[in-house]
Amino acid sequence: MISDLLQLLKFKFKLSYNSATKSIKTIGGAFQTIISTFIFLAFGVGVFLFTKTALHLVLEQLNIGLFLLHRFISMILFVFFLSINAGNMIVAFSMIFKSREVSELMTKPIEHSKLFIFKMFESIFYSSPVFLLVGLGVLAGYGTYFNMPLFFYPLVFLFLFLPFVFISAILGIIELILLLQLARKFEIKKIATGVIIVYLISLIGFFQITNPKNLVNSVMNYYPNINFDFHFLDPKLLIFLPNHWFSEAILLFIRNDFNLSFQYILMINLVFLTIFIAAIAVGTKFYYSSFSCALQLKNIFSRHDKREKMFRNNSIFNFTYDSPFEKQTEVILKKEFYQFFRDPAQWIHLSVIIFLIILFITSIAKVDLMATLPLMQSATYLIIFIFNAFLISSITLRFLYPIISIEAEAFWKIKSSPLKIEKIIKLKFFPSFLATLILSEVLNFFSHLPIREHTILFITSSINIIFASTTLSAINFGMGSYFITFNEKNPVKIASSQGATIAFLINLIYLILLVIVLFIPINEYFSQSIVSDNLKIKFIFSSLILLITSVISLIISFVVSKKKLSSDF
Amino acid sequence: MLKLAKVTKKFGDFVAVDNINLDIKKGEFFGFLGPNGAGKTTTIKMITGLYTPTSGKIYVGDIDTQKFPVEAKMRIGYVPDEPFLYDKLTGLEYLYFSGGLYKLDKKLLHERIKTIIDQLEIDNWINKFTEEYSRGMRQRIAIASALLHNPELIVIDEPIVGLDPQSAIIVKNILKQKSKEGSTIFMSTHLLSIAEELCDRIAIIKDGRIIFETNSAFLEQLKSQHDGKFEHLFLQITQNKAEDISKSNES
Numbered sequence: 160m161i162s163d164l165l166q167l168l169k170f171k172f173k174l175s176y177n178s179a180t181k182s183i184k185t186i187g188g189a190f191q192t193i194i195s196t197f198i199f200l201a202f203g204v205g206v207f208l209f210t211k212t213a214l215h216l217v218l219e220q221l222n223i224g225l226f227l228l229h230r231f232i233s234m235i236l237f238v239f240f241l242s243i244n245a246g247n248m249i250v251a252f253s254m255i256f257k258s259r260e261v262s263e264l265m266t267k268p269i270e271h272s273k274l275f276i277f278k279m280f281e282s283i284f285y286s287s288p289v290f291l292l293v294g295l296g297v298l299a300g301y302g303t304y305f306n307m308p309l310f311f312y313p314l315v316f317l318f319l320f321l322p323f324v325f326i327s328a329i330l331g332i333i334e335l336i337l338l339l340q341l342a343r344k345f346e347i348k349k350i351a352t353g354v355i356i357v358y359l360i361s362l363i364g365f366f367q368i369t370n371p372k373n374l375v376n377s378v379m380n381y382y383p384n385i386n387f388d389f390h391f392l393d394p395k396l397l398i399f400l401p402n403h404w405f406s407e408a409i410l411l412f413i414r415n416d417f418n419l420s421f422q423y424i425l426m427i428n429l430v431f432l433t434i435f436i437a438a439i440a441v442g443t444k445f446y447y448s449s450f451s452c453a454l455q456l457k458n459i460f461s462r463h464d465k466r467e468k469m470f471r472n473n474s475i476f477n478f479t480y481d482s483p484f485e486k487q488t489e490v491i492l493k494k495e496f497y498q499f500f501r502d503p504a505q506w507i508h509l510s511v512i513i514f515l516i517i518l519f520i521t522s523i524a525k526v527d528l529m530a531t532l533p534l535m536q537s538a539t540y541l542i543i544f545i546f547n548a549f550l551i552s553s554i555t556l557r558f559l560y561p562i563i564s565i566e567a568e569a570f571w572k573i574k575s576s577p578l579k580i581e582k583i584i585k586l587k588f589f590p591s592f593l594a595t596l597i598l599s600e601v602l603n604f605f606s607h608l609p610i611r612e613h614t615i616l617f618i619t620s621s622i623n624i625i626f627a628s629t630t631l632s633a634i635n636f637g638m639g640s641y642f643i644t645f646n647e648k649n650p651v652k653i654a655s656s657q658g659a660t661i662a663f664l665i666n667l668i669y670l671i672l673l674v675i676v677l678f679i680p681i682n683e684y685f686s687q688s689i690v691s692d693n694l695k696i697k698f699i700f701s702s703l704i705l706l707i708t709s710v711i712s713l714i715i716s717f718v719v720s721k722k723k724l725s726s727d728f
Numbered sequence: 729m730l731k732l733a734k735v736t737k738k739f740g741d742f743v744a745v746d747n748i749n750l751d752i753k754k755g756e757f758f759g760f761l762g763p764n765g766a767g768k769t770t771t772i773k774m775i776t777g778l779y780t781p782t783s784g785k786i787y788v789g790d791i792d793t794q795k796f797p798v799e800a801k802m803r804i805g806y807v808p809d810e811p812f813l814y815d816k817l818t819g820l821e822y823l824y825f826s827g828g829l830y831k832l833d834k835k836l837l838h839e840r841i842k843t844i845i846d847q848l849e850i851d852n853w854i855n856k857f858t859e860e861y862s863r864g865m866r867q868r869i870a871i872a873s874a875l876l877h878n879p880e881l882i883v884i885d886e887p888i889v890g891l892d893p894q895s896a897i898i899v900k901n902i903l904k905q906k907s908k909e910g911s912t913i914f915m916s917t918h919l920l921s922i923a924e925e926l927c928d929r930i931a932i933i934k935d936g937r938i939i940f941e942t943n944s945a946f947l948e949q950l951k952s953q954h955d956g957k958f959e960h961l962f963l964q965i966t967q968n969k970a971e972d973i974s975k976s977n978e979s
Contacts, residue, residue: 478824481834490828494814494821500858501816568812570874573775576829577801648815728778 167269167277202664203296205671210300221535224385227378229410230369236402237365240327243290245358247282247331249508253651254282255332256339256453265450275442283328294320305413315409318424323405329431329438336441339449351507355514366395401427487578487653491586498565503556504651512554517551518597520605533685534594540610540681544620545670547602548627552666555595555632560639560662561653562587563724566644574728584720592632599628615690616681619698621676626705630669630712637716638662640723672708676701729754729881729912730775735784737770744770746936747784752914752929754880757907759927760916763966767936768916772885775914776806788881797974802830805879809916810887811870815859819850819869822858826873837876844872847902864895871899875906882906882913888922891926899962900926920958941967 217223217231255261255278264274300321302311334354341350377392378385397403404423411420475482476496482489499505566573573583603624607617642658651657680697687694730752739746745767752758762768773779775786777797786793793800813822820841827837845851847903848868858866867890873881888896903926907913917923923930929946932940947958 425950478821478828479834479838486828486831490825494817494825497821498814498816568810569814571778571806571808571812572814572826573829574778574824575801575804575806577798577831579798725780727780728773 163185167273171277171281176605195657198661198664199292202667203292205668206293206296207300207303209671210297211304214301214304216538220384221532222383223375224378225410225413226386226389227375229406230374231371232367232409233397233400233402233406234366234371235402236323236405238362239290240323240402241358243324243361244329244331244334245511247328247512248335249504249651250655251279251282251332251335252453253504253649255335256450257649258325258652261450263595271447271450272439272443275446276439279329279332279438279442282332283325290324294324301409307412311412314424318428319405319408322427323401326401326427326434329434333434333438333441336445336449339452340445343448343452351510355510357555359514368396372436401430441583487582488586491573491578491583491589495590502650504649508557508651512550512557516550516602519546533682536685537678537682540616540685541674541677543606544677545625545674547599547606547624548631548673550602550633551599551624551628552663552670553633554598555591555628555635556659556663556666557650557654559588559591559632560659561634562636563640563720564644564653565648565650567648570645572728574724580721580724583724584717588632588636588717588720592629592636595628595632596625599624607614613684615695615698617686619680619702622702623705626702626709627669627673629709631666632707633709633712633716634665634669635662637712637719638665640716640720643723645728669708673705676704678699729755729789730758730763730914731785731787732771732775733785733787733934735771735774736782737767737774737779738782741838743936745774745781745933747930748932748933748936748938749939752912754912755907755910757903757913757926757928758954759923759930760914760933761918761920761923761962762916762932762933766933768933769885770936771933772806772808772883772914772916776804777801779888791846803880805874805877805882807867807870807874807882807887809889811863811866813861813866813869816857818857819854819861819865822869823854823873823876827853827876830877832877840876840878841872844875847905848872848898851894863890865935867891868895868898871902875902878911880912882911884913885916886919887915887917888919889917920962924958932962934966 214228214332218225223231255275258278261274261278265271295316298312298315301307303314338350338354374392378389381387381389393403404427408420408423408427411417411423476493478490478493484492600621603620605612608621611617638658638661639653642661643657644653644656647653647656680694680701683694683697684690730750732748732750734747734749735745736743736747748767748771750758760768760771770779774781775788775793777800779794781792788800788803791803792802813819814825817825823841823844824837827841832840845854848871850865850868850872853861853865859868861869867887871884871887874884884902884903887899891899900922903913903915907926913926915923915927924944924947927944929943930941931938
């Protein structure tokens with residue numbers, strides 16, 4: 160068993176090694192590798208500094224105490240857990256079941272269980288490099304802030320962080336197999352709806368039970384003794400959740416209660432081992448039948464169902480219908496439409512994102528901004544705005560980054576047709592950009608509803624979000640063109656490639672820029688009772704910076720795209 | 729109709745096409761032959777705008793393909809060796825998509841699609857998604873899409889490879905018909921029998937250089953000196969004896 164797995168790993172390693180060495184053999188490739196490494200390192204350092212600053216802010220300026228801090232860490236870890244879990248389900252579907260490599264390896268004399276274990280590890284590592292980098296940065300920032308001993312870092316990384324990520328990711332794979340088994344008996348759309356409802360209930364339920372607002376009020380009743388042991392305030396359900404074990408383990412470590420801390424560490428590792436063994440058992444028993452089911456699903460999606468009939472009968476979408484658009488524009492738009500809505504990987508992901516947006520609109524947008532401290536008000540307002548921008552960043556990274564690469568080898572038709580490169584770029588970029596823009600305005604509108612009386616915030620954010628979504632769209636479109644690949648047509652894989660990871664890091668750097676640019680006018684606004692002319696100028700100045708950034712990003716993005724699309728196909 | 733003047737294509741240090749010159753007249757059926765890796769597809773990709781030549785000029789009619797790529801492409805119909813299509817479109821949608829790229833009027837496009845569906849006998853599966861097609865089906869859809877705008881120059885790369893006998897006959901007939909109608913055809917192939925059967929003129933490329941060029945009448949003469957078989961002649965030419973053959977025939 161081990162030797163077969165090693166053989167597969169060796170083959171995979173050789174492939175990665177060859178592609179890595181091939182890329183650094185040319186000057187351009189070497190430059191690209193150096194820049195990528197630099198961005199990765201810069202991002203890691205950025206996360207480290209951000210964590211230290213954030214800890215300083217919440218513990219020394221806002222003075223929320225260790226207990227509340229670790230409860231917030233637990234909440235973040237819960238969202239992190241669900242994100243990895245859902246994300247890995249989608250990545251695993253394309254890597255373990257739908258990839259060309261799996262179809263080929265299935266024809267070779269390799270046991271299905273070995274193939275499953277190999278692909279399981281691959282999908283986990285494939286979907287989590289950014290999480291790993293974020294984890295390391297946060298860990299370094301946290302450890303240095305609390306002056307932790309050296310052994311704290313490997314201990315937390317190897318025995319808390321990694322098992323925590325693995326539990327979430329492996330659970331995602333087990334869930335996926337079970338869902339595929341269910342799909343043999345029930346309609347896939349009903350199952351998908353069911354899954355979304357379960358995730359929704361989990362998320363809303365968790366925040367209902369933990370109730371951050373009540374928790375803060377309860378702890379603040381004891382002010383200034385906020386570093387007491389407030390475990391009696393914890394809901395009973397928490398003790399069953401890995402995010403709680405994680406945050407408790409590090410809190411107890413800080414408080415020098417090593418015995419109890421090690422118990423939590425032991426628990427998380429035992430659960431990881433159990434889930435790992437369970438995954439192997441489930442994979443051994445159901446992998447092949449799930450693989451067959453995934454193949455059948457492809458055929459189900461290919462069939463002309465009701466949705467398909469709707470598209471066809473509706474003359475606007477039909478290719479035979481003569482639209483008011485110019486002919487080339489019309490056919491490209493229709494092709495884009497069909498390519499998107501007929502690909503399950505696209506519309507399932509879109510459904511997940513719509514779900515996230517609805518969740519955001521219904522819950523986070525209701526956050527009470529009328530807290531007493533201006534700094535707290537500014538921080539809360541900025542967090543909501545940045546979360547808006549983060550959602551836009553995720554959407555554009557997922558949908559705009561792969562938009563040219565998904566043409567794949569069929570691109571010869573467009574490239575050899577009498578169509579200007581500039582027109583291809585515009586037709587690829589602007590429809591998705593327009594959708595992003597509308598979405599970002601909707602997000603902005605709903606997140607400002609609770610504070611609609613703050614007219615200046617409403618107006619400036621409506622303008623700033625246009626610049627932010629333009630920049631993020633331009634970055635992701637441009638990076639997608641720069642790292643263009645016509646060998647892969649799975650949008651999920653393209654959007655989680657190395658190039659996409661670098662694009663994501665640049666997105667995060669831009670989000671930090673947003674915070675820096677907006678912080679001064681926002682904080683001043685919450686600190687002052689009147690809107691002075693000076694403040695208005697500061698608002699205009701910050702918008703101007705964002706406008707300039709968006710124009711520059713757009714120009715660079717289009718220049719890069721034109722250069723890449725003009726090169727040999 | 730098609731002119732290549734001192735065209736070279738390099739990939740790093742590797743010279744894929746080395747200073748080739750070709751002049752193909754209007755209505756000519758030109759066969760471009762050569763062993764694997766000789767530079768046939770690279771040449772075709774330069775003609776159709778998928779590759780940019782490192783040096784040299786390509787003219788379609790009197791249009792410089794690098795200066796006026798859109799105008800040049802408007803006159804070309806291209807069928808690649810691997811006809812990748814958009815998986816999520818049906819064959820029919822793909823044809824409408826292709827016609828739209830060449831700005832064809834919808835009414836005219838309806839008629840041409842109907843005609844080409846009958847000619848290529850693709851009506852049985854035209855409404856299925858192309859991801860369900862066999863190679864032969866995809867090839868026929870790619871050919872149909874290349875002919876919709878009635879191009880003056882048809883550039884076709886390995887048209888018969890992977891086709892079943894029925895599809896091969898259909899494709900050959902349609903190419904013959906287009907040639908009769910006055911279209912210029914530039915066909916790359918390594919199937920010598922196809923070149924013999926269809927082409928008015930052939931050229932052989934090896935290691936990026938044109939090593940042999942002749943018309944069909946002269947080809948017949950040459951064959952007679954080599955057991956009457958084109959294979960033997962081809963082998964001799966590609967084994968660095970092209971100059972000897974040319975000299976012997978000149979004498």
